Amino acid sequence: MNKSVVYLFVSVFFLFASCEYRLGENWVDLGKHPVDSILMGAQFNGFAYHPDEKAYIVENSGVASCELYLLAGFEAERMIVRLGEMEWESEGARCDFMLDVDRIPNGSYELSCEVFARMNDGTVAGQVGAEQYVEKRSWSLKIHARTESDLSLRHRVNEEGRAEISWEVDESLRDRFSHYRIEFTTVDGNTHATYVVQRADFDPCSYVDTHYAGEKGTYKVYLYFKSDADRPCSLGSLDLERAEPQVQVTYGKEDRVCLSWTYPYRSAVDVVYNGGVVAEKVTDGTVEFPLAGQETGVVELRFSPVDNWGYNTVNYTFTLENDPKK
C-alpha cells in the first residue's frame, strides 16, 4: 500500500485520540479569606469565673450553658463541650448541660469547647456539611462542691455593738483544716448580694462582722480542707431579720425637733428630712434640726456600719408631724 495512505491512517488515529470534547468549568470565586480564629468569645452561664483563682468555680449542681460568639459571617454547625471525660454535644452555638457535683469529685478540670462552623456562603464543602472551620478553646474549671447541713449559727451583738456569729467545729478536723469561708447574702428586691470573708485561723470559732449594719440576710459558714478532693462542709447558717431602731421625737422651741434613737448595732447614721440631708455620720444617736413649714415631713435614717460608712445601709423611714401641741 502506498506510504501516504499509511501516514494518513496513523494521522487519523492520533486525531481521533486528541479530539475529545473539552468540558467547561463552573468556577465560582467566593473569595476565601484566611481566618486565624473564628471564635470571638464564649459565655458560660450557671457558674462564674473567679479572676483570683483564674478558673471557673462550680459549687452546686445545676444546669449550665455555654454560648459561643463567632466571627461575622460564620455559622456554628455544632459544638462539643468537654469537662474531664464528660462530653456534651449540641447543634448551633449554644450547648446546655447538667453539672452534677455529686458525681464529679472536687478538683481542677479542663473545660473545653470545640466548635465546628461554616461560612454558609454556599461553598461546595459547606453545602455537603464538610466545611472545616474547627476551633477549640479551653479553660480551667474547679469543682468546689460543699456539703450542706441543718446546723444553726449562734448570733449576738458584742460589747462594741458589732454582729458576732459563732459556730461549733469538731476538733478532729483541725489537722485537715485550710480555712473558714464566711458568706453573708442580702436580698434587695430581686438582687442577691453576697460578700465573702475567708479566715485561716481554726480558733476562735466566731466571727465579728464589721460590715453588718442590721440588714436582713443570711450568714453561712463553711470549713475548707487542705485537700481539694475533700468537700468543704457547712458549719451552719443563720437568717437575720432587719433590725428596727427605737426612735423618740422631742419637739423644741422655735420649730426645732430632736430625734434620738437606739439601735442594736453600732452605726453611723445619715438623717434625711424631706429629701435633704440634715445630719451626716451621727454615731451618738441624737440629732436636732428645724422643722419645715409643712404639717408633716418624711424622715429617713440611713444606718451604716461605723468605720465602713457607705459599705451598706439600712434605711428606716417614718412620718414626722409638726408640733402636735399647736
Added chain:
Amino acid sequence: MKKVLFFIALLFLSGRFGQAQSLTVEYNIGHGTYQMSDMKKRLKNQQLPVTNAQVTDLFPGYVTQDTRVGFEWRRHQAGVLFSYMNTAGKTGITDYSGSCNYELRDKGYKFGIFYRFCLVKEKISIFTFEPYVQLSTGVVLNRVQEANRLFVESDPTVGYQLETCFSGKNFFVEPAFGIKFGLCRRVALNVSVAYEWDVVKQKHQRQDPGLPSTFNVDWSGYRAQAGLIFYLNLKK
C-alpha cells in the same frame, strides 16, 4: 436484518469490483450538531448535593472525523465508512473548597456503507469539478461515560467518584450533497453537507445488565465536512 443488508452490500460491491476504475481512500474532518434530547433531560434532572450547580456543557456540536474506503467506476462510488463523533454534557460547581460535578461523555463510532453518485463532471483547466449526492447508512456504536464526582479539598474522605459506562447501538441514514474538486489525477478535495438521521435508537444499558436504563443517544443532526480523497488506479 443487519446480515441481510451486509450481504446485499457485499454482492453489490463484488459485482462492481470488476468494473472499478480506482480504489478511493478519503479522510474528512468537519463539524456536527447533535440532538441528544434524552441526554439533555438526564443531565438537567440530575440531583446534586449542592444547590448552585449550573450546566456548563449541553452536548454542543463538535468535531467529526470520517474515513471512507471505496471503489469508483464511471459516475458511481461506493464503499465502507468509519466515523467518530463525540460530545459531552456537564453540570456542577467548583470553588476553592472543592467541586461537585456530574458529567456525561458520549462517543459514537459509526460503521457503515455509502453510495455516491456524481451528478456532473466538469473540467476547468487542469482541475475537475464533480458535484454529487450521497447516501450513507450503518450502525453507530455508542459509549456513554457517566461520572459523578464530589471533591472536598479539606477532607477528601467526604468525596466520592462514581463512574458508570453505558453502551448501545443506533441505526442511521445520512443523505448528503457534496462537491469533489480534482486537484490532480490522484488527489481530490472533498466538501459535503449532510444530515444524519438516527432512525433506530436503542435504549442504553449499563455494563451491569441487571440495571435498567432510561435514555438513548441521538446523534441526529447536520454535518459539514471537508477532506481529501486519494485515488489508486486499478486499471492501467
